[in-house]
Amino acid sequence: xxxxxxxxxxxxxxxxxxxxxxxxxxxxxxxxxxxxxxxxxxxxxxxxxxxxxxxxxxxxxxxxxxxxxxxxxxxxxxxxxxxxxxxxxxxxxxxxxxxxxxxxxxxxxxxxxxxxxxx
Amino acid sequence: xxxxxxxxxxxxxxxxxxxxxxxxxxxxxxxxxxxxxxxxxxxxxxxxxxxxxxxxxxxxxxxxxxxxxxxxxxxxxxxxxxxxxxxxxxxxxxxxxxxxxxxxxxx
Numbered sequence: 450x451x452x453x454x455x456x457x458x459x460x461x462x463x464x465x466x467x468x469x470x471x472x473x474x475x476x477x478x479x480x481x482x483x484x485x486x487x488x489x490x491x492x493x494x495x496x497x498x499x500x501x502x503x504x505x506x507x508x509x510x511x512x513x514x515x516x517x518x519x520x521x522x523x524x525x526x527x528x529x530x531x532x533x534x535x536x537x538x539x540x541x542x543x544x545x546x547x548x549x550x551x552x553x554x555x556x557x558x559x560x561x562x563x564x565x566x567x568x
Numbered sequence: 569x570x571x572x573x574x575x576x577x578x579x580x581x582x583x584x585x586x587x588x589x590x591x592x593x594x595x596x597x598x599x600x601x602x603x604x605x606x607x608x609x610x611x612x613x614x615x616x617x618x619x620x621x622x623x624x625x626x627x628x629x630x631x632x633x634x635x636x637x638x639x640x641x642x643x644x645x646x647x648x649x650x651x652x653x654x655x656x657x658x659x660x661x662x663x664x665x666x667x668x669x670x671x672x673x674x675x
Contacts, residue, residue, distance in 0.1 A: 484664075493655065493666050493667070493668045493669055494612070494655065494657070494666045495666075496662070496663050496664040496665065496666075499662075508662055510662070510663035511569075511663065512663075544611060544612075546611075546612075548614075548617075550617060550621075550623075551617055551618070551659065553600070553602075553659030553664060554602045554614055554617035554618070554657075554659055555612075555614060556614040556623055558611035558612060559611065560611060561611060
């Protein structure tokens with residue numbers, strides 16, 4: 450059964466960067482794309498980008514281009530999401546997610562990582 | 569970007585009742601529409617993908633329909649555990665976008 454375990458909560462100052470990790474288990478790491486999403490307090494879900502673990506190809510939402518990088522370490526079955534130039538607007542719960550039937554319909558998710566940006 | 573408009577924003581219904589949530593896309597997305605259930609403190613749960621395909625393990629009282637721009641999620645025989653926020657997501661093109669959610673209260 451596919452499972453994703455994310456790193457713990459982070460508190461960052463404005464202008465800093467954050468790295469959130471997402472460790473896969475229970476399946477062949479290269480089998481499913483991993484997506485990153487976030488949900489700010491009181492807001493809806495927002496898709497940030499995706500990574501193909503087999504070849505490392507990535508795609509990002511336009512509003513995050515230049516600030517977000519998704520990468521992987523296949524030896525560790527782990528996907529990383531780096532976000533730079535943090536502002537208070539980046540305070541949110543960040544999720545990684547994948548789809549077993551369809552790469553864009555996500556049936557397994559990490560538990561979420563809270564990132565708080567505050568001076 | 570494709571805009572997803574979901575309604576209503578909240579609703580209340582009795583146990584064993586039936587509710588329908590609608591989702592409208594700003595352009596045709598064929599059947600590339602997914603529905604999720606989200607409870608506080610939990611990750612979202614995929615209920616339905618490609619508009620009407622029930623995800624494995626999801627009770628059959630959840631059903632989805634529609635194509636093009638208009639879609640529905642119907643929950644029949646409501647149970648107390650159905651209390652949650654439901655949201656739609658288009659998977660037609662990136663950036664994948666979501667409806668704002670419908671908060672369902674079970675009376």
